[in-house]
Amino acid sequence: MSWIREGELNLIEKLSANILKAGPMPKHVAFIMDGNRRYARKRQVERQEGHTQGFDKLAETLRWCLNLSIHEVTVYAFSIENFKRSKDEVDGLMELAKQKFIRLLEEQDNLEKHGVCIRVLGDLTLLPLDLQQHIARAVVATRTHNKCFLNVCFAYTSRHEIANAMAWGVEQGLIKSSDVSEALLSRCLYSSNSPNPDLLIRTSGEVRLSDFLLWQTSHSCLVFQSVLWPEYSFWNLCDAILQYQLNHRPLQKARDQHREGQALQQHEADRACLADLLQHHGNGKPLDAQRRQEALLNYTASREERVQDFLGALQHKRDSFLTDLTSQAALA
Amino acid sequence: MAIVYEFVWQVLHVLLHIHRTLITWFRIRLRNWNGRLWSRALTALIVPMALSFPNQKNIVPAPGKRVGRRYRWGADGKSLEKLPDHIGLLIAEEEPRYTDIANLVVWCMAVGISYVSVYDNYGVFRRNNSRLMDEILKQQQELLDLEGSKQLCVEFLNNGTDKQDQQVLSCQSVLKVLSPDDGKLRIVQAAQQLCRAVEQRDKTSNDINVTVLDSLLRESKSTPDPDLVLKFGPVESTLGFLPWHIRLTEFISLPSHVGVSYEDLFSALQRYASCEQRLGK
Numbered sequence: 001m002s003w004i005r006e007g008e009l010n011l012i013e014k015l016s017a018n019i020l021k022a023g024p025m026p027k028h029v030a031f032i033m034d035g036n037r038r039y040a041r042k043r044q045v046e047r048q049e050g051h052t053q054g055f056d057k058l059a060e061t062l063r064w065c066l067n068l069s070i071h072e073v074t075v076y077a078f079s080i081e082n083f084k085r086s087k088d089e090v091d092g093l094m095e096l097a098k099q100k101f102i103r104l105l106e107e108q109d110n111l112e113k114h115g116v117c118i119r120v121l122g123d124l125t126l127l128p129l130d131l132q133q134h135i136a137r138a139v140v141a142t143r144t145h146n147k148c149f150l151n152v153c154f155a156y157t158s159r160h161e162i163a164n165a166m167a168w169g170v171e172q173g174l175i176k177s178s179d180v181s182e183a184l185l186s187r188c189l190y191s192s193n194s195p196n197p198d199l200l201i202r203t204s205g206e207v208r209l210s211d212f213l214l215w216q217t218s219h220s221c222l223v224f225q226s227v228l229w230p231e232y233s234f235w236n237l238c239d240a241i242l243q244y245q246l247n248h249r250p251l252q253k254a255r256d257q258h259r260e261g262q263a264l265q266q267h268e269a270d271r272a273c274l275a276d277l278l279q280h281h282g283n284g285k286p287l288d289a290q291r292r293q294e295a296l297l298n299y300t301a302s303r304e305e306r307v308q309d310f311l312g313a314l315q316h317k318r319d320s321f322l323t324d325l326t327s328q329a330a331l332a
Numbered sequence: 333m334a335i336v337y338e339f340v341w342q343v344l345h346v347l348l349h350i351h352r353t354l355i356t357w358f359r360i361r362l363r364n365w366n367g368r369l370w371s372r373a374l375t376a377l378i379v380p381m382a383l384s385f386p387n388q389k390n391i392v393p394a395p396g397k398r399v400g401r402r403y404r405w406g407a408d409g410k411s412l413e414k415l416p417d418h419i420g421l422l423i424a425e426e427e428p429r430y431t432d433i434a435n436l437v438v439w440c441m442a443v444g445i446s447y448v449s450v451y452d453n454y455g456v457f458r459r460n461n462s463r464l465m466d467e468i469l470k471q472q473q474e475l476l477d478l479e480g481s482k483q484l485c486v487e488f489l490n491n492g493t494d495k496q497d498q499q500v501l502s503c504q505s506v507l508k509v510l511s512p513d514d515g516k517l518r519i520v521q522a523a524q525q526l527c528r529a530v531e532q533r534d535k536t537s538n539d540i541n542v543t544v545l546d547s548l549l550r551e552s553k554s555t556p557d558p559d560l561v562l563k564f565g566p567v568e569s570t571l572g573f574l575p576w577h578i579r580l581t582e583f584i585s586l587p588s589h590v591g592v593s594y595e596d597l598f599s600a601l602q603r604y605a606s607c608e609q610r611l612g613k
Contacts (some may be wrong), residue, residue: 018333209578220570222569
């Protein structure tokens with residue numbers, strides 16, 4: 001399969017994998033695949049060749065992740081900022097992406113066999129129409145698979161993702177401004193169907209996030225490695241996972257604490273909204289403790305129902321966008 | 333077979349912890365020795381990782397020397413190819429030492445960094461704002477021989493309003509004390525504000541974009557995003573530090589803020605000065 005290299009680990013690799021798996025393993029790993037162009041300069045080949053080798057390395061890394069029982073991987077393939085590059089390079093990357101998605105569609109049987117679900121996160125409207133259509137077909141075709149998940153961030157920046165999430169949140173009038181919470185915003189992001197990444201790896205020695213998953217990685221383990229992406233090895237991956245294991249407990253503690261804080265804030269917000277409601281719509285008589293408790297539970301339930309309806313509508317909108325693209329492609 | 337793997341894994345992690353502890357122990361021990369050559373040799377033999385062993389910590393020198401240091405630090409800042417406009421000090425350790433943090437803040441300001449943020453993920457600094465402030469003023473006096481707020485002045489910015497812009501202009505450096513509430517919670521509050529504006533028909537959803545959100549989340553118009561975050565402690569994570577603002581921030585990790593020296597800070601700044609930001613290109 002072109003997107004996931006076939007093959008198994010050798011004996012030493014298998015042994016190391018089994019040792020690592022005795023400890024806590026990340027379920028979702030994110031990669032910033034940096035260093036393709038520097039690799040091309042180093043090897044004195046064309047830039048485009050660097051990107052092609054980068055894709056091959058991705059296929060190999062996905063194989064390693066599956067061997068290590070990591071079933072969800074998110075990769076930063078193309079940022080909105082990358083449109084600033086020369087026209088030649090951008091066109092080359094779009095062409096590479098198109099070829100890879102076309103190839104993916106040819107391997108549908110394999111994808112079904114391995115249960116691979118492909119998702120593309122980003123503002124697809126910024127891409128050439130034919131690429132949008134290929135992407136839509138790949139995503140729709142693998143939508144129901146659920147053994148492993150590959151999220152490709154294409155035409156993506158985290159800030160756009162957050163701003164778009166908000167824009168749609170208010171557009172439909174399906175929710176009130178007081179319903180907006182951290183949990184709701186998380187569900188509005190492109191990555192709403194995935195848990196937050198446990199581990200974020202950036203290669204090539206740069207130590208920044210470059211507008212990638214800023215919201216989702218606030219409590220993830222960050223590992224910066226100096227190896228260039230096309231030279232990434234199984235041992236680099238193991239090293240990153242070891243870092244994750246060393247940080248596992250303190251991060252778990254920080255995450256739990258954050259979640260508790262969130263729950264408390266939500267509770268307080270619900271109480272404040274209820275007090276507001278009673279003040280405006282009540283009959284002026286103060287409620288006793290039991291009635292107040294009941295009213296609070298009712299309010300919380302109605303808020304959650306509103307939120308569910310809203311999220312359902314959002315999912316429907318996203319699904320329709322992709323389905324419309326595929327029917328356009330079919331007609332063309 | 334699973335038991336064997338688990339045993340090996342436990343051994344591996346014990347070895348890694350011992351390794352980490354040894355490094356910390358050596359760092360503290362050898363810091364107090366004058367023989368740099370000796371410490372370098374020992375490092376090369378025993379510790380596989382590269383470490384920086386700072387010079388002996390200076391005991392309070394005479395006033396003349398303090399003024400000399402102030403100018404030296406200022407000159408150091410000017411000698412760097414680039415200096416961050418805004419530096420974040422992320423303390424990812426359980427027990428903060430206020431004196432060490434105050435030292436870091438004073439050094440950052442002496443070197444010429446305009447905005448300094450201090451953050452921990454328990455909100456301890458926020459709650460103990462005044463204690464931190466006292467410690468900084470004390471260290472300013474101690475290290476730089478500056479009384480009160482003669483040259484360097486410290487302004488605390490908490491959910492700034494426009495009037496604070498004027499106060500900021502009169503200061504050479506600005507300190508911000510941050511907590512997790514300044515991160516995702518602020519973004520949520522901005523979202524609620526925009527939602528209300530749409531409900532009241534002041535805005536449409538098309539008006540909501542990155543620029544609008546960015547201006548809402550900016551403390552004041554002049555505050556830049558953090559260029560550099562120095563993370564102190566063993567935890568490799570941002571721990572909720574300003575998710576919106578760190579899109580292009582460089583992250584440099586230092587082992588601990590306890591007993592940190594000026595040389596530690598300066599070598600991190602040198603590392604920052606040599607990094608290349610391509611901004612997508």
